[in-house]
Amino acid sequence: MTKIAWIFPGQGSQAVGMGVDLQEIKSAIAKLEQAEKILGWSVLEKCLGDEEQLSQTLYTQPCLFVIESILTDILVENGHLPDLVAGHSLGEYSALYAARVFDFETGLKLVKKRSELMDQAAGGKMAAVMKFDRQKLESVIDNTPDLVIANDNSSEQVVISGTPEAVEKALEQITAKRIVTLKVSGAFHSPLMQDAAEQFQQILDSVTFNNAKVPILSNIDPTSTTDAQTIKTRLIQQMTGSVRWREIMLQLPNENITQVIEVGPGKVLTGLVKRTCPEIALKNVATSADITG
Structure with missing residues (x-):
């Protein structure tokens, strides 16, 4: 029996032109319009614009979350569902959306605030x-x-x-x-992000999480869980804690995962899985055509 994990890349996987195909899809257009109202700027304009601007934390993180969430919706609309999810750093928010821990609006508002706090970080x-x-x-x-x-x-x-x-x-x-x-101003995923993490915790505390529909392997603790409070606690710790992706990959065979689908731009994560767990089948979903084509 095939058991499938969906994994979601984070900052560094962005590329100019990502998401351009989504403007032809009705459900995607609605999400893009909703995102523009929340963010105050157009995701597609940033994705089709200047590479240097797209690579700024303030824009990279929301753009990735929006595109990965839309690809998730298209997968679900076409009858695909994961047995497990995980995401690398920012990608964990997309994984939580895929597991229906929160809705699109809630997730994007969290990512917007996270990107602002991380963009303001200095001295690292x-x-x-x-x-x-x-x-x-x-x-x-x-x-x-x-x-x-x-x-x-x-x-x-x-x-x-x-x-x-x-x-x-x-x-x-x-x-x-x-x-x-790396071209960053802050010491991300380190104790030096404590002030930002404390500010972000106040936001997270005001948000209700649902129990996950499928198990999640968190960056901070790569043991699977569906419990809402556990997921939230781990997410709070994520900003100052290490992304334990090597351990997440090693956990996949223990969860009987036989196929991994990377949902989002690039092939960085599947490349890492290929070298770490060569027995696992791999697939990349970077555009809608990768799903419906």
């Missing part, structure tokens, strides 16, 4: 590290204040996050095949 630095000695990296992090693994993406790829001084000090001590400094 992040860097992706690829093909490295994990034991050495963990030792460096343990001995460097104000530094954490923000994204544990796979056995060969992590993102470190902290103060600029801490990140630079760590990079001097790490040997890796490739190191890429």
